[in-house]
Structures are given as structure tokens and as C-alpha cells.
Amino acid sequence: MATRLDTKMVPIPSAGIVPERDSGKMPVLVAAHLGITFGGLKAVDDFNISVGPTEIAGLIGPNGAGKTTVFNLLTKVYEPTHGTILINGRDTHNMSTVEVNKAGIARTFQNIRLFNNLTVEENVKLGLHNSINYTTLEGVLRMPRYWKAEKEAHERALELLSIFDMQDLADYKAGNLPYGAQRRLEIVRALATNPKLLLLDEPAAGMNPSETSELMDNIIKIRDTFQIAVLLIEHDMNLVMGICEGIAVLNYGKIIAKGTAEEIQNNPAVIEAYLGKKKEG
Amino acid sequence: MKNVQRKISLNKTTKSNFVTYGIVIAAFVIMEILMAAGMVSSLLKGLLVPICVYVIMAISLNLTVGVLGELSLGHAGFMSVGAFSGAVVSMMLQSVIPDAIPRLLISLVVGAIFAAIVGVLVGIPVLRLNGDYLAIVTLAFGEIIKSLITNMYIGLDENGLHFSMIKQKFELAEGGKMLIDGPIGLSGMRKVDSFAIGIVLILLCLMIIFHLVNSKSGRAIMALRDNRIAAESVGINVTKYKMMGFVISAAMAGAAGALFASNYSALQASKFDFNTSILVLVFVVLGGLGNMRGSVIAAALLTVLPELLRAFSDYRMLAYAIVLIGIMLVTHNPAIADRLKQIKIKQYKKSADRKAAAMEKKMVRQTAKKEGK
Ligand SMILES: Nc1ncnc2c1ncn2[C@@H]1O[C@H](COP(=O)(O)OP(=O)(O)O)[C@@H](O)[C@H]1O
Ligand SMILES: [Mg+2]
Numbered sequence: 001m002a003t004r005l006d007t008k009m010v011p012i013p014s015a016g017i018v019p020e021r022d023s024g025k026m027p028v029l030v031a032a033h034l035g036i037t038f039g040g041l042k043a044v045d046d047f048n049i050s051v052g053p054t055e056i057a058g059l060i061g062p063n064g065a066g067k068t069t070v071f072n073l074l075t076k077v078y079e080p081t082h083g084t085i086l087i088n089g090r091d092t093h094n095m096s097t098v099e100v101n102k103a104g105i106a107r108t109f110q111n112i113r114l115f116n117n118l119t120v121e122e123n124v125k126l127g128l129h130n131s132i133n134y135t136t137l138e139g140v141l142r143m144p145r146y147w148k149a150e151k152e153a154h155e156r157a158l159e160l161l162s163i164f165d166m167q168d169l170a171d172y173k174a175g176n177l178p179y180g181a182q183r184r185l186e187i188v189r190a191l192a193t194n195p196k197l198l199l200l201d202e203p204a205a206g207m208n209p210s211e212t213s214e215l216m217d218n219i220i221k222i223r224d225t226f227q228i229a230v231l232l233i234e235h236d237m238n239l240v241m242g243i244c245e246g247i248a249v250l251n252y253g254k255i256i257a258k259g260t261a262e263e264i265q266n267n268p269a270v271i272e273a274y275l276g277k278k279k280e281g
Numbered sequence: 282m283k284n285v286q287r288k289i290s291l292n293k294t295t296k297s298n299f300v301t302y303g304i305v306i307a308a309f310v311i312m313e314i315l316m317a318a319g320m321v322s323s324l325l326k327g328l329l330v331p332i333c334v335y336v337i338m339a340i341s342l343n344l345t346v347g348v349l350g351e352l353s354l355g356h357a358g359f360m361s362v363g364a365f366s367g368a369v370v371s372m373m374l375q376s377v378i379p380d381a382i383p384r385l386l387i388s389l390v391v392g393a394i395f396a397a398i399v400g401v402l403v404g405i406p407v408l409r410l411n412g413d414y415l416a417i418v419t420l421a422f423g424e425i426i427k428s429l430i431t432n433m434y435i436g437l438d439e440n441g442l443h444f445s446m447i448k449q450k451f452e453l454a455e456g457g458k459m460l461i462d463g464p465i466g467l468s469g470m471r472k473v474d475s476f477a478i479g480i481v482l483i484l485l486c487l488m489i490i491f492h493l494v495n496s497k498s499g500r501a502i503m504a505l506r507d508n509r510i511a512a513e514s515v516g517i518n519v520t521k522y523k524m525m526g527f528v529i530s531a532a533m534a535g536a537a538g539a540l541f542a543s544n545y546s547a548l549q550a551s552k553f554d555f556n557t558s559i560l561v562l563v564f565v566v567l568g569g570l571g572n573m574r575g576s577v578i579a580a581a582l583l584t585v586l587p588e589l590l591r592a593f594s595d596y597r598m599l600a601y602a603i604v605l606i607g608i609m610l611v612t613h614n615p616a617i618a619d620r621l622k623q624i625k626i627k628q629y630k631k632s633a634d635r636k637a638a639a640m641e642k643k644m645v646r647q648t649a650k651k652e653g654k
Binding site: 075077096097098101102106107109113114115116117118122125126127129130132134136139140141142146149150189190192193 | 492493496497498501503504506507510511512513515516517518519525571
């Protein structure tokens with residue numbers, strides 16, 4: 001049952017959550033029976049998802065549904081009480097947040113977390129941290145490897161910033177940027193870690209419609225140029241329905257529906273739990 | 282054009298660093314000239330090395346507090362470890378290396394190494410935790426080190442080193458000497474004229490910190506200060522870099538301690554107490570968190586002034602406390618913070634406007650050119 005999305009750049013997905021071109025390939029992310037309890041409250045319960053290696057997937061649901069908690073579980077900010085997470089087939093049991101990042105997941109935060117007292121360029125260079133090759137001693141003594149690696153990092157940082165046309169802001173303190181630019185910088189910093197899967201937590205929050213539509217184009221551009229998967233949480237239905245190939249709907253910590261935009265829009269459970277309420281409000 | 286702009290901004294930090302080096306060198310040259318002219322009182326002369334010591338203490342504590350963002354209340358403990366280990370080694374080497382300067386250099390290195398090792402030991406249990414545990418543990422550490430050294434007996438004779446705690450449990454052979462004699466501490470050290478070495482040590486510490494801050498590791502240290510969770514999310518090993526910042530800071534304090542010891546013929550562990558730790562913290566806060574030049578100036582001025590104003594020295598700690606509280610009130614005042622933020626945003630807008638205007642001008646010029654053709 002192939003359904004079509006009417007966005008220009010997104011290939012036609014299959015009825016399942018992983019698009020056709022990614023079927024048969026190993027999913028970049030598999031989460032099975034994932035769950036966490038906070039003092040009796042099952043914030044996330046039996047969460048299952050599979051994301052293809054070049055898929056743009058969406059995770060939606062009303063406030064407090066547990067979406068951000070899912071991201072925190074995937075990145076090991078919280079240790080799951082149940083379930084398994086596989087990144088490119090690798091079990092992340094015993095992995096820390098740092099190791100999960102090295103395994104290929106990078107993320108942004110719903111409440112922006114930049115290095116506010118550092119410059120935009122330094123923020124991006126921190127994303128590049130593990131690909132910059134020189135020791136602390138070489139850095140303090142300013143050996144040739146320091147100059148070479150720093151020059152490369154500088155160029156790479158500007159290149160990454162240019163995705164969002166932010167290279168002119170390189171020398172500003174991150175904390176002094178306007179809100180929209182801070183959100184974009186977080187994406188650039190995450191991309192700098194060279195991830196296989198990018199998790200975006202409400203990337204369009206606080207953006208105006210023209211910024212949002214630019215962001216949509218940029219998310220697709222990022223997927224196409226870096227050939228990575230994106231899993232995003234978003235309340236802006238234009239964005240979600242416009243660019244997400246597979247969408248999962250979360251309510252009270254449980255997935256209540258999974259499918260393409262059209263399937264989700266026509267799913268009575270979703271309309272009741274989320275879209276319906278939203279339309280009334 | 283973009284490149285030019287970037288070069289300028291990069292030079293800005295480098296330039297600012299060189300100004301700091303310059304201030305230190307200028308202070309040294311001026312003091313040397315004044316001393317040659319016989320215009321320096323013996324009181325001030327005696328303060329030159331302590332000034333160097335407190336400057337190093339302040340910039341090294343600023344690495345922990347300002348750059349790493351962890352509060353340490355026991356920095357004097359590392360100074361103490363450096364002072365005693367450095368002095369003991371220096372006295373042990375007295376017969377082997379009669380020349381005082383190389384012995385001082387060795388004792389600086391030894392002091393730094395010992396303080397670094399102790400820094401690792403203190404850091405291991407605490408730095409993995411998140412929260413203000415370091416403040417509590419370093420506070421305890423400072424007191425523990427003080428009583429450990431006060432109860433330590435180390436003697437040297439032809440049979441080698443003797444060591445005991447709490448009571449002197451060994452007899453020294455003929456010609457032997459006590460290196461650390463419990464509460465009496467160190468005595469019989471030969472004083473060295475170490476002002477120049479102190480200045481070089483300041484410059485070295487400044488250089489290490491400046492270079493660190495502008496490198497991969499220093500960036501990581503500042504990143505986890507600004508946002509630990511974000512730092513982890515981009516693959517930065519928080520414990521490793523916390524440890525790195527803390528241990529480098531401890532090592533510098535150790536070297537400062539060894540330098541301090543070289544300036545005296547006798548020294549007790551009680552000299553390095555909680556008051557000393559707080560005093561150095563005051564220098565850091567007054568000079569500005571993360572601001573090394575500020576630390577240099579604050580430490581130098583606040584070491585000289587009270588000595589020159591001896592009459593009021595009883596009220597010194599009181600005055601520091603009031604100043605510290607005052608500064609915290611001012612810098613944590615939301616109204617003032619808001620005001621500062623407003624100014625920054627205004628500056629940002631202004632330069633953004635300027636950029637936009639320049640861009641527009643360029644485009645107008647280009648279209649004019651095209652049309653001209
Ligand atoms: N650290 C925590 N401790 C206790 N409860 C939490 C914690 N984090 C999230 N929760 C709870 O889990 C639920 C889901 O929150 P969240 O994932 O932030 O929702 P969403 O992102 O979908 O709006 C909420 O009820 C929230 O209060
Ligand atoms: Mg959320």
C-alpha cells in the first residue's frame with residue numbers, strides 16, 4: 001500500500017515506517033520494548049521503532065507524552081529500565097552518552113543547550129572534538145600538528161556553518177545569538193560529530209513560518225548531502241507531515257500509531273488523542 | 282573580506298594574551314630598575330616572591346573556578362604539598378647539587394608533580410560526581426593536609442631517610458638533620474633569590490593556560506563548564522577533562538608552593554590554611570572568573586596593599602568577606618545581569634546592521650557596475 005507524499009525531494013515511502021529505498025538495509029536505529037519508570041510513572045512504555053539509514057522519521061504526540069524522554073533514553077541521558085537499543089546493529093547496553101555519540105547518534109535539545117560563553121565557531125569545533133587529532137601536550141606546546149588540525153577544524157566548522165548560512169556569525173558568543181540561530185547552531189554542532197542518526201527535539205519551536213519552511217528544506221538537504229537518518233520531534237504539523245516519511249505517535253508513553261503522514265492523519269486513535277484536540281484548541 | 286575579519290578577531294585574543302605577558306614583564310623590569318636605584322624598601326623587597334607565588338596561585342585557581350567551573354576551597358592544600366615536597370627534595374640534594382638555582386628548579390618540578398598526584402587522588406572520587414561536591418571535599422582536603430604535615434617527621438642521615446607520623450619514632454645518626462619536624466615544620470633551609478624565577482614561572486603558567494584554553498582540551502573543559510549534558514552529547518568525556526583542568530591547576534599551585542618555600546628559611550604547615558585558600562579565591566573573584574589578567578593584577582595588588590597598610594591588617598579578612606559578598610551580589614543581581622545582556626544584544630544588533638549595510642552597499646555597487654557595462 002504505497003502512499004504518496006507531495007513534497008518534492010522526499011522519495012516515495014512504503015506503507016511501513018522504513019522507506020522502500022532503505023528496506024533490506026540494516027536500520028540505523030532499532031529500539032525494542034524500550035521503557036522507563038519515574039517513581040511509578042511509566043514515562044515511556046514498550047516503545048518500538050526502527051529507522052532506516054536515510055530516513056526522515058517523526059515522533060509526535062501531545063505535551064508530556066514522553067517524546068523527549070525517548071530521546072533521553074536513546075542517548076543514555078537516562079538508563080532505560082526495559083528494552084534494547086541497537087545503533088547500526090550494535091547493542092548500546094552499558095554505553096554512556098559519550099559512547100552513544102561515538103556510535104553515531106547526535107542530538108539537539110528542546111531547551112537549547114549551547115556552550116553559551118563560547119563562540120559559534122568554538123561550539124562547532126566542540127562537535128568536531130573527536131575528529132581533531134592532537135594531544136593536549138601538542139596543543140599547549142603549539143606543535144605543527146596543533147596548527148594543522150586547528151586550521152582544518154576551522155575550515156570544516158565554517159563549511160558546516162554555511163549549511164545554514166551562519167559562517168559570518170562564527171565569532172559571536174553562542175549565548176548572544178537570536179533564538180532561531182541558536183537552534184540552527186545546535187543542529188550544526190550535532191552534525192559536526194559526524195552522526196549516522198540526527199535526533200532533533202522540536203527544531204522549529206519558536207521559529208516563524210518562513211524560518212520553519214527554510215528549516216524543512218535544510219533538514220532534507222542535510223539528509224541528502226550527509227546521507228544520514230533524521231528522527232525529529234515536532235509540534236508543527238506542516239513540518240512533520242511535509243518531510244517525515246514515517247511517523248510514530250506517542251501518547252501517555254505508548255505508541256498509539258505508526259505509519260506515513262496520510263495514514264497518521266486518517267488514524268482515528270491519533271485524531272482522538274492528538275490532532276482532534278489540537279484542531280479544537 | 283571574511284578572512285580578514287577573522288584574522289583580526291583571532292589576533293584579538295592573542296593580543297590580549299601578549300598584553301598580560303607584557304604587564305608581568307614590565308612589572309619585573311620596573312622593580313629591577315627601582316631596586317638597582319635603591320628605591321625599594323626592604324619590606325617590599327621581601328614581598329616580591331610572595332607576590333609571584335600568589336599570582337600563580339590565583340591564575341591556577343582561576344583555571345579550576347573560572348575555566349573549569351568547579352569551586353575549590355582547598356587550593357592552599359596543593360600549595361602546601363608542593364612547598365613541603367619541593368623543600369624536602371631540595372634539602373636532600375643540598376650535598377649533591379650545591380648550586381641553589383638548579384636545586385630550586387628541581388624543587389619546583391617536584392612540588393608540581395607531588396601536587397598533581399595529590400590532585401588526582403582528590404579528583405578521582407569527586408570529579409565523577411555532578412554537583413558542588415568538589416567544594417566540600419577540597420575544603421576537607423586542605424584541613425587534612427595541614428594536620429598530616431603538622432604531624433609528620435622526616436629526617437635524613439647517613440642511613441638514608443627516616444619517616445614517622447604523630448611522634449618522632451626514629452633516632453638520627455651523628456650529622457643527620459630533621460627535614461620536617463612535626464609542628465616546627467621545615468627549618469634550616471637556605472633562602473634563594475627567586476624573584477626572576479618567580480616571574481618566569483608566572484609567564485610559563487600563563488602561557489600554559491592561554492594555550493590550553495585555545496586548544497581542543499581547553500575548549501572541552503570550558504564546554505563542560507557551560508553545559509555538561511551537551512558536552513556529553515557531542516562525545517566529550519567529562520570526567521577526563523574535569524580531571525585534566527583540576528590536576529593542571531593543582532600542579533601549578535604545587536610549583537607556587539615550592540617557590541614560596543624557597544623564600545623562607547623555616548616554614549610551618551599552618552601557613553597554608555583555609556584563610557589562604559579563601560584569600561586566593563578572593564583574588565580570583567575580584568579579578569574576574571576566567572580572566573587571567575584580572576587575577577594577576579588582583580593578586581599582586583592585594584598582596585602588596587595589606588602589607589603596606591599593616592595597621593589595618595586585623596580587618597583584612599573582614600574586608601575581603603565584605604568585598605566578596607558585594608561582588609557576588611552585584612554579579613548575581615538579575616537586574617544588572619539583564620542590563621549587561623541588553624548591552625550585548627545591542628552590540629550584536631549594531632554589528633549585524635553594519636554587516637547588512639555593507640552587504641547592501643556591495644550589492645548596489647555590483648549592480649551599478651553591471652549596469653554600467
Ligand atoms: N527526570 C524525570 N523525572 C521524573 N519524571 C520525568 C523526568 N523526565 C520526564 N518526566 C516525566 O515524563 C513525562 C514525559 O515527559 P517528556 O518526555 O518531557 O514529554 P514530551 O517531550 O513528550 O512533552 C512527563 O510526565 C514528565 O513529567
Ligand atoms: Mg519534549
